[in-house]
Amino acid sequence: MSTPQIRIPITRPAVGREEADAAAEAIMSGALAQGPRVAEFERRFAELVDVKHAIAVANGTLAEEAIIQGLGIKPGDEIITVGHTFSATAASILRAGATPRFVDIDPVTWLMDPAAAAAAITPKTKALMPVHLFGLIADMSALGALAAKHNLAMIEDACQAVGATQNGKQAGSFGVGAFSLYATKNITSGEGGMITTNDDSLNEWLRAFRSQGAKVRYLHEMLGTNYRMTDIAAAIGIVQLGKLDQFTAARVTAAARYDALLAGAPIVRQGTPAGNLHVYHQYTVHVGPARDEIVKDLANDGIGTGVYYPIPVSQQPYIKERGLDVVLPVTDALAKGCLSLPMFAAITAAEQEEVAASLRRAVERHGGSAWPA
Ligand SMILES: Cc1ncc(COP(=O)(O)O)c(C=O)c1O
Secondary structure, eight states, X not given: XXXXXXXXXXXXXXXXXXHHHHHHHHHHHTOXXXXXXXXXXXXXXXXXXXXXXXXXXXXXXXXXXXXXXXXTOOTTOEEEEESSSOHHHHHHHHHTTOEEEEEOBOTTTOSBOHHHHHHHOXXXXXXXXXXXXXXXXXXXXXXXXXXXXXXXXXXXXXXXXXXXXXXXXXXXXXXXXXXXXXXXXXXXXXXXXXXXXXXXXXXXXXXHHXXXXXXXXXXEOSOOOBOOOOHHHHHHHHHHHXXXXXXXXXXXXXXXXXXXXXXXSSOEEOOOOTTEEOOOSOEEEEOOTTHHHHHHHHHHTTBOOBOSOSSOGGGSHHHHTTTOOOOOHHHHHHHHHEEEEOOOTTOOHHHHHHHHHHHHHHHHHHOOOOOOO
């Protein structure tokens, strides 16, 4: 059988002439590496998140690795995170020399379950690292209280959640935030990452660390590295940041349209508690054990889907190899039965109608969901 032609993809990057012009201007200025545009991007990003400092780096994975090292977390120390996340969350913990301890997610929000996190704390625990997956912020009141009680650092994996808010506070402003600006994210700089913090000494450490450990050129006071962002990337990021509100509004409208079009279908959505602005990096549904058949049916109708993630990071080979794998019932059930629908700022109502009709046919044919697990 030939591969079906996808007409409605899972995402379409929202970049064009303005981003191209900004990148060209950076190139023509001669400032290609980290320069004035990176500084401006950082200033604007800090303003958005409402924190004192934003530090640009090469990508979100390195943002996380840098934060962990900057907080002084060392080999033997443990960081509590979720199994329902992209590999980078756990990989950055291991790369920084620490040990990830995976806990389950809440069955409604699909984000870190505060009770599970509380139960996993040991004398070795140094930080909580919730993941604001799909664009929804984890329960930061409960997790913040837990971190304060046990004197733990709070690292927010906000890689998918730029612009999301909880009770009026931005993702990345509850602890130290890590953002990704990868090509498919709600805003992009091609590749890129951003760290947000109110901690002056962490800010200073991170700025030196990303530039070979030097505050003054060629005086390397500490062991550093090169995690810098280019001015070309920052130029694109600045343009994108200016469009964030418009992109978020379009995604929220599209999500509400899916909600209405799929009302009554045998599927389960990620639950959004009151007080949250979900920015819908992904619109994800649990369709149940026939997920792979349903994905095929949608593809045959020309509709792209994503599965985030088919194997929980808590079950990945490199985690098993290290004896860190755990069985997490909610996480494992979600991995077997979830799929994400096409979601991007420019998706049209007609495209969404087609997606919803195709999904309805598929779940009728194969049977849908049986959540909660
Ligand atoms: C939840 C999560 N964490 C970390 C990352 C890593 O970001 P990057 O791809 O920019 O390294 C991503 C993005 O892909 C992500 O979605």
